Amino acid sequence: MMKIAKYPFAVLSAALFAVMLMTPVSSISKLIWLTSVDMPVGLVSSLEVILFDFQRLGTGLFIILVIGFAIAFSTAGLIARFSSLGGKYLYAIAGGAAISLALFLMVELIFQSELLAGNKTVLGKILHFGAGFFGGYFFYHLISSDRNHTFIIRFLGIFYAYWLLGLVLEWVFIPVNASADFGFVFNELTSDAQNALLRDFTSFFAATFLFAVLGSITLNPAWFFSAGIVYFGAGIFNLIAIYAHGTDFNQIFIFEFILGAWPSALGLTILLKERKAT
């Protein structure tokens, strides 16, 4: 089972890894330009740009890279199988070529404009090729040895945390927008209410983000269950608020149950596999 399953998850992992390398190219190029026009770029604003780009720009890029890498690595696999060429550099070059070609085609065939700030310069194009190169190298590393279920669990845990990162960043950096997404007009709240909203929501999402990261690193199911309990709790208390306290119906409980079920399933899988092994 894992002999086959490791390939798609290796593509997904390599794409996420390449995204992590790619998005800072755009972020840093923007920060350099902002500095050049005397904008007060500091540590916090730099982090804001880099992390937001990783999460929001990265989500779109991830989908593009998954498609690009799937085609490139399949082609590289076929070349390796039917020729004397092969090895990590073949996949690395395939990864670099996939990103370069994808970015080129996005401009030429679809948008006719450069959507990626970091791809406007020759240096940026080289760095993006480099991100694909290391993505391919990482892919080869992932497929070149046997993998067990923990490989998939780690990817799904990290991907879950990656998704939550967007919410964490919104609450940390732009709470007015984050509040609006949840139906609050931030500036109309009292100062105490603003404070409560900020500390509670931020710690809620930051904690579950950290639980998912720690679960992925340690493979201790308790971390995943912790995240799951928090979101199941949110879903249950959402329903209690609607039916016991008379608030308006809010279908967000569906997503809360999904966000609870995802890490719980990962924790449960680890538990079951551990029991089976013993």
Add this chain to the structure above:
Amino acid sequence: MKIKFLLLILLFSNSAFSSYKFETVLDDLEDAWSFVFINEDKILFTEMPGKLKIASLSDKSINEVDNVPLVRYSDQGGLSDVALDPDFESNKRVYLSYSARDKNKKTTLFLLSAKLNGNTLENSKVIFQAKAPRRKPIHLGAKIAFLNDGTLLLTSGDGFDQREKAQTLDNHFGKIIRINKDGSIPADNPFVDVKGALPEIYSYGHRNMQGLLVKKSGEVYEHEHGPRGGDEINLIEPSLNYGWPAITYGIDYSGAVISPFTEKEGMEQPLLYWVPSIAPSDMIYYEDDTYPELENSFLITALVSKDVKKVTFADGTDTQESLFSEVNERLRNIEASPSGILYLLTDGPKGRLIKVLPKE
């Protein structure tokens, strides 16, 4: 069946309680972009493929004007705005903005002045060519307005790919341009004596400005498309920097941050901004009394929200109201006739000119 019945009731109730009634005056307009009243019955309107037409609103006849310049019709480019000279009654001059290729085969914004003789343009002269070459005709701006001193303003968009150039004065990306009617540069333009700055520049730091008006009082207002969020209305003053893309309330279409900053000393704040975007496409300041409820309001057509935003400003705060959403089409342009009747132009290959009937 139940759902259909409910929908019928909803449709009926919508029209029954609708505030305004609408009358389609012209239809099948091909990517019409702008129109202007010659008199109460006749309008001059542009179609982006490069057609300038005169229409009679009473008999609905349409005649194409000859000798229109060759345009590059693609994406957001083509024949764009049309404006009449303030002395049109005596000199019959019209002004056209459009995108076309320059000598290097790049696309940029042009402004042409010509005399309208019957259905023909005569004595045509390109009075301005933007130093804003781009590969693809997008974010051109292209709105024309006249200041009370007779000089002419033209919006020149940031070209999308060249957004950073909106912050430098050696190009026409993201600028409002001020020239005389013959294309010469007014001596009192704000950057005429600034070394390295292009003398036509009136204000800078703009994105894609598709609304521009001069009130009777002389105040200049502009609106511009933001990216994802961050559409703005600005009060324009000469020499000022409106911040794009160093400060913005929007994020990039890709989801990326454009700038983490929304304000900075030396950069102007908008009077109003929209998040999410409404995609403002044209703007008038309504000063007639044909629709008393709209008097002294900004009326802004929107492509995404498919309505007209009525905006008023008082004591530093704005009040907004959504109008004409019953039309339910992307709205490209709005004009008031000489007698104050409002007309809307819808966007797209099958555009319509719609008359808004005053409330009875």
